[in-house]
Amino acid sequence: MLDVLPKIDGLEEDRVAQVRDALFHADNPYLIVFVGPFSSGKSSLINALLGEYDVLPTGITPTTDRITMLRWGEQLQRVRSSELDTIFYPSPLLQKVSFVDTPGLESVFQKHEEVTRKFLHRSDTVFLVMLATQAMTQRNVDYLKTLQEYGKTVIIILNQIDLLSAEELETVQKYVLEQGRDLLGAKLQVWSMSAKRGMAARTADGTLDKSLWEASGLHLIEAYVDEQLSDVARLRQKLQTPLQIAQNVHTSAMSVVSSNQRALDQYQSIANNIEEQLAGYKREQDRALRDVMNEIEAKFDMSAELGGEAVQSMFRLSGGLKALARGFME
Template identity: 65%
Template sequence: MDESTQTQQNRLYDEYVELRAQQQKLIADLLVELPKVDNLDEAYIHQARDAQFHTETPFLMAFVGPFSSGKSSVINALLGAEVLRVGPTPTTDRITILRYGEEPQQMTSGDETVTLFHPSALLQKVSFVDTPGLESVFQEHEETTRGFLHRSDLVFLVMLATQAMTARNVEYLKTLEQYGKKVIILVNQADLLTVEERQTVKEYVLSQSREHLGTTPEVW
């Protein structure tokens, strides 16, 4: 990279940081004034808090998938701690945002969103969004989840190795592709399969994606 290109990148980055700081201040000022408005719908305050979150979070990774596909377990593994509840039955009935915090704490925003703060070094660089099973994502939590999917920089579609690319998973992938975001298919519990079985599952996921979507997503 030549010196002029590096200088231009540094200038653009400085402008980006300044713009984000201005946005954060405007939203912070707005959050001070909104509660003073008589009979204001609480939804406006929630929207402002949501906007504040996204100006403070430069990279957002969303995890979606069917009930009990292991989304929470995957996030716990990434964080190296049992931050989210896991179990054989659905354990996530709200959209959960995981952000960095020096001390573990929880903040609830409305009836659909919970923010968990955790002192993980990884969360200093990215924030995670753990969603309910897709069966409810596009029903009870549809509007909120769609908002997060639009803002996400990366979406992981999590599916069990024993249920990879079922008809329902294909429909989920089609829906996610409509957002124009990078989608990675994460095959969970693949470690329970043999090497040959893992390769077979991966090839099946890729072939189904090409057949139904005409694209070849990344598969982990």
């Protein structure tokens, strides 16, 4: 497939790059990617899951334009490459999946959004994080449409639910579900969480306040990883990602090829028409040339005939003069 796609005229290079990248990353760990507007709490949620405040930097302004992947390691280690930052951390969750923190969407820095968009096709599951007080903006809907095209499993996380009353939260959840149905034709998965409560559930001695942890909603992510993402499910979803991308690119490629074929057919029709016109012109020229040649030949024949008659007249005149001369001499 990678040998054929670059040869298709008109197929966007980004499409070919997506297939190449997706196939390459099929061998990488299962990736759960956190995306969402800047300051929606993506990094805070990951920190709360890992039980540390400062594994990832947090702030009220855009903090980075780089992708950060969190993978399991025996100790905290940070590695920086040209493409992304990798943090190794000894969390049980990271032995099953890898988390990816992305630059904020809807940032004043356009580069942040471009970096995130380019990484989305690598994800296996996407957590789209929204502030519970600003849920389902038009940009959120646009990102959901893009993720649908990629065939991703998308779960919406409403963060900072500690800022809402129970009644307000129920209203927001209902609104998000209605928007998903009306605008996307999809039944969305919506989880409500509070990174603040999740961090508060970690006591100073390292134990976990289970009631507060469940109130934070973060247990849903743990359960998703532990129960729903079995080894078989992770493998199936991991393979589905490159297959879905390959299918999307194949559809685009076929559309381009069909368009090229239609253009080729049109050009062929034009060429055939031109050939027919040229053949007609040639026939007309041949006919005109034959007419001219016939006319020239006729004139030559006439000239030859007239010339012959003139020669005979001259001979007759010459004979007459000779006879007249002999008469005078006699």
